[in-house]
Amino acid sequence: QKEVEQDPGPLSVPEGAIVSLNCTYSNSAFQYFMWYRQYSRKGPELLMYTYSSGNKEDGRFTAQVDKSSKYISLFIRDSQPSDSATYLCAMSGYGNKLVFGAGTILRVKS
Amino acid sequence: ETGVTQTPRHLVMGMTNKKSLKCEQHLGHNAMYWYKQSAKKPLELMFVYSLEERVENNSVPSRFSPECPNSSHLFLHLHTLQPEDSALYLCASSQLGQGLDGYTFGSGTRLTVV
Numbered sequence: 001q002k003e004v005e006q007d008p009g010p011l012s013v014p015e016g017a018i019v020s021l022n023c024t025y026s027n028s029a030f031q032y033f034m035w036y037r038q039y040s041r042k043g044p045e046l047l048m049y050t051y052s053s054g055n056k057e058d059g060r061f062t063a064q065v066d067k068s069s070k071y072i073s074l075f076i077r078d079s080q081p082s083d084s085a086t087y088l089c090a091m092s093g094y095g096n097k098l099v100f101g102a103g104t105i106l107r108v109k110s
Numbered sequence: 111e112t113g114v115t116q117t118p119r120h121l122v123m124g125m126t127n128k129k130s131l132k133c134e135q136h137l138g139h140n141a142m143y144w145y146k147q148s149a150k151k152p153l154e155l156m157f158v159y160s161l162e163e164r165v166e167n168n169s170v171p172s173r174f175s176p177e178c179p180n181s182s183h184l185f186l187h188l189h190t191l192q193p194e195d196s197a198l199y200l201c202a203s204s205q206l207g208q209g210l211d212g213y214t215f216g217s218g219t220r221l222t223v224v
Contacts, residue, residue, distance in 0.1 A: 008150045034212055043114070043200050043215030044153075088153070090212075097143075097166070098213060100153040 003027055006089055006101030015110045019076040023089035023101045026070065030091040030099075033065050035074045038086040038103065047087075048074070079108045112136055116201050116216035123191065124224055131186040131219045133201030141206045142184040143213065144176060147198040159184060160206060191223045 006023045013019055021035075032051055036044035048063045050056045056063045062075040072091070076083055088103040114135045123129050135142060144156040158166035159178040173195075175187040184201055198220050202213040 002152070004152065006152075036212075036215075041217070041220075043116075043202075043217045044213075045215065046212040049212055097155060097158065102150055102152045 001026055003099050004089065004091065004101040007104055008102050010105035010107055012107045012109060013079055015079060015081060015108055017079050017108070019074075019079050019083070019106060019108075021074040021076075021087050021089075021104050021106070023072050023091075024070055025072070025091060025099075027091075027093070027099075028067075028070070029093040031094055032092050033063070033072050034090040034098070035061075035063060036088040036090060036100075038088060040085075044088055076106075079106075081108050081110045084108050114201055114203055114214050114216035116199075116219055118219055119217065120220045120222075122222045122224060123188070125191060125193075127191075128187070128189040130188065131199055131201075131221075133184040133186075133216055135182055135184075135201075135203040135214070137203055137205075137214060139203035139205045139214070140181060141204045142178060142181075143202040143204075144184065144186050145200040145202060145215075147200055147218070153200070156186075188221075191221075193223050196221055196223045 004025045034049040035047045037047045038044040053065045053067045060077045064073040086103040089101040090098045092098045117132045141160045146154040156170045157176040177185040198218045200218045201216045204213045
C-alpha cells in the first residue's frame with residue numbers, strides 16, 4: 001500500500017464548477033498537510049497547508065483534513081480555466097520530510 | 111533572481127555522456143532536495159542536503175551523483191544514464207526547524223536520455 005494515494009485523473013469540469021480533489025494516506029503520524037499546484041513546464045508551488053484536522057479557507061480554495069478517516073480534500077469554488085494544472089497533495093510528520101501523492105490533473109473548460 | 115533557479119531547463123543526452131544539473135536558491139534556506147518526477151507517479155525523493163551535509167540518499171543508482179558546495183547551490187552530476195532516467199528533475203529548498211513553511215521548488219530540468 002502506498003503511503004499517499006491520489007487519483008491521477010484527468011478531471012475535466014466546466015468553468016464555474018466546484019472541484020473536489022482528494023487524497024488518502026496510511027501513516028497516522030502525519031500532522032502537516034499541504035496542497036501544491038503545478039502548471040505545465042513549471043515546478044510545484046505551495047497553495048495551502050493545514051496542521052492536524054479541520055478546515056482552512058483562502059479565497060476560492062478550501063482545504064479539509066479528516067485525520068480519523070486519513071482523508072484530505074481541496075475544494076475549488078467557481079473554477080476558472082486558469083485553475084487548470086496538476087494538484088499534488090503532500091504531508092509529513094513533525095520534522096520529517098514531505099511525502100507526495102501522484103498528483104491529479106485538472107482541466108477547467110471555458 | 112528570486113526563489114529557486116534550475117539550469118538547464120531542457121537537456122538531451124546520450125547514454126555515454128556526462129552532464130550536470132545546477133540548482134541555486136536565493137531564499138536563505140538551510141536544506142535542499144533533488145526530486146525525480148515521472149508521469150503519473152509521485153515525486154521521488156532522491157537526495158536531501160541539510161546544512162551542506164547529505165542526510166538522505168534514497169537508494170539512488172550511482173550514475174546520479176549529488177554535490178552541495180554551499181547552502182545556496184546544489185548539483186546533480188549525471189553519467190552513463192539509461193532511457194528510463196528520462197524525467198523532470200526538480201530541486202527544492204526549505205528552512206528546517208522553523209515550523210512547516212513547505213518546500214520551494216524550481217521549474218525543473220526536463221531530461222531526455224537517448
